[in-house]
Amino acid sequence: MAGMSSPGDGFRDGFRDGSHDRSHEMGMHTEQLAGRTQQVFFRPEEEERFLYPWAPDVDYNRRTEIDADTLTSTEVNSKLRALMDQGYGTIVVRNPRGKHSLGVGILNRLNLIFEGSLGYFAVGLIDGPNVRIHGRVGWSCGENMMAGTVVIDKNAGSTFGAAIRGGDLVCRGSVGSRTGIDMKGGTIIVGGDTGAFSGFMMQRGRMVVCGNAGKNLGDSMYDGTIYVGGTIRDLGVDAVPAELTDLDKAWLTRKLRQYELLPAQGVDHFTKIVAGKQLWNYDNLEPTEKKLIL
Amino acid sequence: MCGIAGVIHRGGTSGIGAEMTSMLQALRHRGPDSTGFAIYGTPAEGDYVMRFKVAEQEDMASGFDIHARIRGRLEEVDRRLAELGVTVRDRAVSTEYAMRYVISHDGDLEHLARYVEDVEGTEILSLGGALELVKDLGDATVVSEQYDLGAFRGTHGIGHTRMATESDVDIRSAHPYWAFPYNDVAVVHNGQITNYWLMRREMERRGHRFMSDCDSELLAVYTAHNLAHGVTLEESLERSVREIDGVFTYLVATRDQLGMAKDTMAAKPLVLYESDDLIALASEEVAIRAILPQEIDTTDPYDEEIRVWQA
Numbered sequence: 329m330a331g332m333s334s335p336g337d338g339f340r341d342g343f344r345d346g347s348h349d350r351s352h353e354m355g356m357h358t359e360q361l362a363g364r365t366q367q368v369f370f371r372p373e374e375e376e377r378f379l380y381p382w383a384p385d386v387d388y389n390r391r392t393e394i395d396a397d398t399l400t401s402t403e404v405n406s407k408l409r410a411l412m413d414q415g416y417g418t419i420v421v422r423n424p425r426g427k428h429s430l431g432v433g434i435l436n437r438l439n440l441i442f443e444g445s446l447g448y449f450a451v452g453l454i455d456g457p458n459v460r461i462h463g464r465v466g467w468s469c470g471e472n473m474m475a476g477t478v479v480i481d482k483n484a485g486s487t488f489g490a491a492i493r494g495g496d497l498v499c500r501g502s503v504g505s506r507t508g509i510d511m512k513g514g515t516i517i518v519g520g521d522t523g524a525f526s527g528f529m530m531q532r533g534r535m536v537v538c539g540n541a542g543k544n545l546g547d548s549m550y551d552g553t554i555y556v557g558g559t560i561r562d563l564g565v566d567a568v569p570a571e572l573t574d575l576d577k578a579w580l581t582r583k584l585r586q587y588e589l590l591p592a593q594g595v596d597h598f599t600k601i602v603a604g605k606q607l608w609n610y611d612n613l614e615p616t617e618k619k620l621i622l
Numbered sequence: 623m624c625g626i627a628g629v630i631h632r633g634g635t636s637g638i639g640a641e642m643t644s645m646l647q648a649l650r651h652r653g654p655d656s657t658g659f660a661i662y663g664t665p666a667e668g669d670y671v672m673r674f675k676v677a678e679q680e681d682m683a684s685g686f687d688i689h690a691r692i693r694g695r696l697e698e699v700d701r702r703l704a705e706l707g708v709t710v711r712d713r714a715v716s717t718e719y720a721m722r723y724v725i726s727h728d729g730d731l732e733h734l735a736r737y738v739e740d741v742e743g744t745e746i747l748s749l750g751g752a753l754e755l756v757k758d759l760g761d762a763t764v765v766s767e768q769y770d771l772g773a774f775r776g777t778h779g780i781g782h783t784r785m786a787t788e789s790d791v792d793i794r795s796a797h798p799y800w801a802f803p804y805n806d807v808a809v810v811h812n813g814q815i816t817n818y819w820l821m822r823r824e825m826e827r828r829g830h831r832f833m834s835d836c837d838s839e840l841l842a843v844y845t846a847h848n849l850a851h852g853v854t855l856e857e858s859l860e861r862s863v864r865e866i867d868g869v870f871t872y873l874v875a876t877r878d879q880l881g882m883a884k885d886t887m888a889a890k891p892l893v894l895y896e897s898d899d900l901i902a903l904a905s906e907e908v909a910i911r912a913i914l915p916q917e918i919d920t921t922d923p924y925d926e927e928i929r930v931w932q933a
Binding site: 425426444447464466482483484485503504505506523524525542 | 887888889891893906907915917918919921922924925
């Protein structure tokens, strides 16, 4: 393998100002997993994004509206696709009236604005769009989201950002239980409180809760980081407090300022929670495998 | 999956029948097997409304003599009511198998209920001053039209759309459940109760009756038991979160109160809208939007959360 360069080398070469050192130190590009290192072999900052070959070429300056009042969820989503195919890059959906599964599966860049509240599974499985929701959302908003930003003005239901893999998912109000369950990357930001079992089985990524957190926070988390500005009712199994470093504070300040959620007193009061990694047994053989070997 | 909904107007009446119909129809996708309403009107002094059925809907397609048997059961109910000195002020036939009587009675209501239910195939759905409990197979619109609930005015109500998972598709297993024999108390539930048989046996040992094998009925019996022993509705809800295992969210309505409880895992959904004059709760926001189309602020109650509102 001598002389062969890994994608990681090229990745690091792209950062001549030393910024990659800081981001690596913060764990933004690598995650420690059972003593092994997994590296993300792409540059989030690069201009050429990963576009799906069938992704429509939309123009942000072309704007249109949909009135969802009398439409079903399927009809609204079909209209969104048709408008994107026509090149519209900014779409406003009026009167969503709590309908389920609106805006799901959008895999290209788009400015999507909902004027009202959405039901379950809002904007799940998205990869790229910027979404603004002037209302609240029901359960499982942004589930399995891969990239983009979603900002919700009011409250959100349970399992907010379940299995999210990338992007920023922001709720300016409070959210229900099991926020960020099974999250695998990306950032979840909650302006208010979060319910029980938030960060349950979290694997990667960051969750920021400006208010209070319910019981069993970070239960059985594998990795990732949770920041809480208020009180924590109690921690789940294998979730432990960690030192809030200057890098953490810098990242928190930047992220919260970006979404106008930075508290007046700053971020020094935040508590950082990580995995204690006492539950890990990836390197252990399953009992059945042991039998085979022995 | 099941869907539950409730609404209470503080300090006034409204078209509660139409409101509950709209809310439950919006939840149809959570369970189309059956729909039930427990709605509360203005109680008439000294009178009780008794809603009861003398057969299941599916019985109507069984046997050549079902209509004769229903007539016979109704005659027997009437005979027993007369025997107990009950005055029937109004008789209304809701369906071939479901009746609504307005009765006057000074005696023991529990004895009356047990004596009437002793008639073959007969179940009292509700007996109270303000409560009218209606449940049948079909979605909310079908049941509401069948029982003419659209014009019903009252202060509050709860309702349920059922997806049968652990018991049959029949009226017996449909919600709401009347908290027999406690007047004007009804319960709807979304979830699974995992210590159902343990709790049921305990309740049966204490003399309570169960009409179905549906775990949700336990919540009605449990609530009735607590209320009968001087426990307040709020205390009963708090106890239930500690004593009942499983994942559940349930609503309880009394003559002038609406309560909710959510289990310790918060695994079953509930969305709450609260204003000075109206409280609306439902498994999904879309149900609340059915009666409040304007932009509103709603919240999700957290685990172990208990709330009680007064009409």
